[in-house]
Each structure stands twice: as C-alpha cells, then as structure tokens.
Amino acid sequence: MNNPRFFKPLALALALGLGLSLTACRDQDGACRPDAAADAPAVALSLQRLETPFFQLKNPGEAEQFMRQHPLLARYYLQRQPGNEAALANALAQLAASPELARLKAQTATAFGDSTALRKDLGELMRRVHYYFPDFKVPQAYTYVSGFQGKDIYVSDSLLVLSLDWFAGPQASYRPDLPHYMLRRYTPDHLLPTLATTMASKYNKHELTANTTLDAMVNSGKALYFTSQVLPCTPDSLIMGFTAKEMAGVEANEGKVWGHFLEKNLLFATTPFLIQKYVSERPNVPEIDRTAPGRIGQWVGLQIVRKYMAEHPSVTLPQLMAEKNAQKLLNDSHYRPVRN
Known part of the structure; x- marks a missing residue:
C-alpha cells in the first residue's frame, strides 16, 4: 500500500483541483453548494x-x-x-x-x-x-x-x-x-473557514465515552459539514486546508483511502496514538501513502456526513449536529466509495 505511485490524482481531478486555491467563492466543481439560508434576514454585527x-x-x-x-x-x-x-x-x-x-x-x-x-x-x-x-x-x-x-x-x-x-x-x-x-x-482566505469550524464546536454534540477512530472522524466531519453550510461558496480546499494537489489526490483515491481503514480494521480502534495518525495534525499519512495529507480521517468523516445528508434530505443541520452516534451516521449513510 505504501507505494509512491499509489496516491496519484486523475488528470481531470488535478485540472479541477488546481483552480481551487485561486478563489474562495466556489466549491470544487466551480459552483456554490445549495444554500438554504440564501434569503435569511441580515443580523446586526458590530x-x-x-x-x-x-x-x-x-x-x-x-x-x-x-x-x-x-x-x-x-x-x-x-x-x-x-x-x-x-x-x-x-x-x-x-x-x-x-x-x-x-x-x-x-x-x-x-x-x-x-x-x-x-x-x-x-x-x-x-x-x-x-x-x-x-x-x-x-x-x-x-x-x-x-x-x-x-x-x-x-x-x-x-x-x-x-x-x-x-x-x-x-x-x-x-x-x-x-x-x-x-x-x-x-492566510487571509483561511480566516473565515477556520472561524466557522471553530464556531461549530458549540453545536457539535459528541459522546464523551465514544473514543474510536470512527467517532473522531465523524465528529470532525460534522464540524466541517457545518462550515460548508454556513460558507456555501467556500471550496473544500479552504475548508480542509489541503493544497489543490492534495484535494485532487484524495478525491481521485477516495475508495482506496476508505479501503485502507477497512482492511486495517481501524474504524473501531481506540488507541489514541493510532487515531491521531489519521485525524490529527501531521504532514502526511505514510501508513496510507506518503502523499496522503495529514488529517485525512477528517476528510473521510466529511464524506460520510455528506453521504448521510444526501440520503436523508429531511434532516436539518441542527439535527445532524445533535446526533452523537457515529456508527448510526455511517450505517445510515450507506457510504461505500468505489475503489478504482
């Protein structure tokens, strides 16, 4: 698995990804995400x-x-x-x-x-x-x-x-x-995404005794999903803090990344040091591939949450943030990315 050629972005994905760092107002396919709050009234800000x-x-x-x-x-x-x-x-x-x-x-x-x-x-x-x-x-x-x-x-x-x-x-x-x-x-472009993800902690409910890799991934994914909803035109590259090349790589190899978690029986691991390898700050995750970016587990958590919300369009953002059961979110998401 730790092959330097394993984590190679598709040419099209790379071409799309290279544009991500050029603007803070579009997501990865060049358009804003659906914005339920588009017509919400303004609030007073001092x-x-x-x-x-x-x-x-x-x-x-x-x-x-x-x-x-x-x-x-x-x-x-x-x-x-x-x-x-x-x-x-x-x-x-x-x-x-x-x-x-x-x-x-x-x-x-x-x-x-x-x-x-x-x-x-x-x-x-x-x-x-x-x-x-x-x-x-x-x-x-x-x-x-x-x-x-x-x-x-x-x-x-x-x-x-x-x-x-x-x-x-x-x-x-x-x-x-x-x-x-x-x-x-x-950088200036990362200010608002960083703020939004910080603000998510007020609403992001998490069972204190839930201490598996999956719990950490989904908890982070919920915070990142919150950010994507309150900043609907901010690209994933800024929300994640990944480079364009890293974004293209993880998107092109999503099935392989998920396969690593399954093959290594990582989802229900409870060893803090092991969990940190995939969810916490690191320059890369060589256990997957030397080009896999640190915090890749957070990105997978975001994909699980997005799939769950796509499968359950009636679920509101507050309801999602209040859900503490990471296993339920995974099961009900039917998240099964295809391995290329």
Whole structure:
C-alpha cells in the first residue's frame, strides 16, 4: 500500500483541483453548494478594528484605559485577572511600542485592508449561523494584532476576537511558529473557514465515552459539514486546508483511502496514538501513502456526513449536529466509495 505511485490524482481531478486555491467563492466543481439560508434576514454585527487604537498606546496608563474600554477583550482574550493588571498593562505598552510588531501590523493591514469586505463576509457567516440556529446571538467582534501572544481566534457567546496577524500570509515578515503544513492554512482566505469550524464546536454534540477512530472522524466531519453550510461558496480546499494537489489526490483515491481503514480494521480502534495518525495534525499519512495529507480521517468523516445528508434530505443541520452516534451516521449513510 505504501507505494509512491499509489496516491496519484486523475488528470481531470488535478485540472479541477488546481483552480481551487485561486478563489474562495466556489466549491470544487466551480459552483456554490445549495444554500438554504440564501434569503435569511441580515443580523446586526458590530465589528471594531482595534489595531489602530492599540498601536497608539504610549504608556501603561493608556494600556490600562484601553482594557477598561474593552472589558470583554481584556478579561477573556488578554486574560486580565485581579493581581495581574499592572503587569499586563506594562506588557501591552511594550508590545504597542515594538517596531517589529508595528511592521507586522502594517503588513496585516495590507492583507486585511478592506474593513467593509471583512464586515460583510462576517455578517454573511453570522446570518447563516443564525438561520440554522435561531438562538444564536451575534457576539461583539474585534480584530486585533497580538504578535502571536494570544489565540488566533477566540469565540464565545459574547465575544469574537480575530487576531489578524496570524492570517497575514506568506508575505508577512513574521509568521506563527508552526510547521509548514499547518502554517499554510494561516492566510487571509483561511480566516473565515477556520472561524466557522471553530464556531461549530458549540453545536457539535459528541459522546464523551465514544473514543474510536470512527467517532473522531465523524465528529470532525460534522464540524466541517457545518462550515460548508454556513460558507456555501467556500471550496473544500479552504475548508480542509489541503493544497489543490492534495484535494485532487484524495478525491481521485477516495475508495482506496476508505479501503485502507477497512482492511486495517481501524474504524473501531481506540488507541489514541493510532487515531491521531489519521485525524490529527501531521504532514502526511505514510501508513496510507506518503502523499496522503495529514488529517485525512477528517476528510473521510466529511464524506460520510455528506453521504448521510444526501440520503436523508429531511434532516436539518441542527439535527445532524445533535446526533452523537457515529456508527448510526455511517450505517445510515450507506457510504461505500468505489475503489478504482
């Protein structure tokens, strides 16, 4: 199985795949997915770009005032707590005065210079989430440049923080300290898919005692399916964070990939290290083939979920996300890709 020629994309699939990275507004066959929320009403979104006021801070006193003006940001993102206020204010003032961070801020501004477009894209995402989940409350949204000192994305019921420097892309002088196969997902085009998949965790129900490879695959697949529904015109390459060549490869060899899981009796394995090989971050999965991308198990989970939803068109997104039984989803999906 570990043959360097095993995972070869079909010529047509590769030709289609090469176009995936060129646009964030079409899926793999050049068209948006069906969008049940197309006519959903708009939602009110408050987006504040904090990069400019942050870099105007001149001393710890102004940093303290900045935190008082944005208490949710200070408490939940900056981790302000009783006893660390002075140290945090000093640290923020030093960051705001850093020439290196100012340079990164300028490069981030180049990558995300159109606030209107960003606000529109975020509003469209929130609008669709609200359509599917009417109890969803749009959080107060901020953009920020953290110098990689904070999370790339923080989202809760009341607060959304997008640390845009994480997603400034390869033109930036400074990048997050991550392996290349992960770093390539930190570009402007990956911001919204990453946010949407993060938001899915609020609705994605999972049985805590369900600890098989299949459970991990389907749980990830549900989150990715959520992302594909609230971002219906975003291609799978961005949702998965795969290259065009990787997308073409997995699509052309779907039956062979699935066959590997069956032949090796992997679906009901419970060894964490084994599960991580197929579902967690890795540069590739040589157990299948040296060209098979890491997290390929997540992609298979997405295919299972898509097949299930195609077989059950009356099932809603909330119903899917509430379903905890991965075995049921697999059985009822009748997922049996043909091996070429």
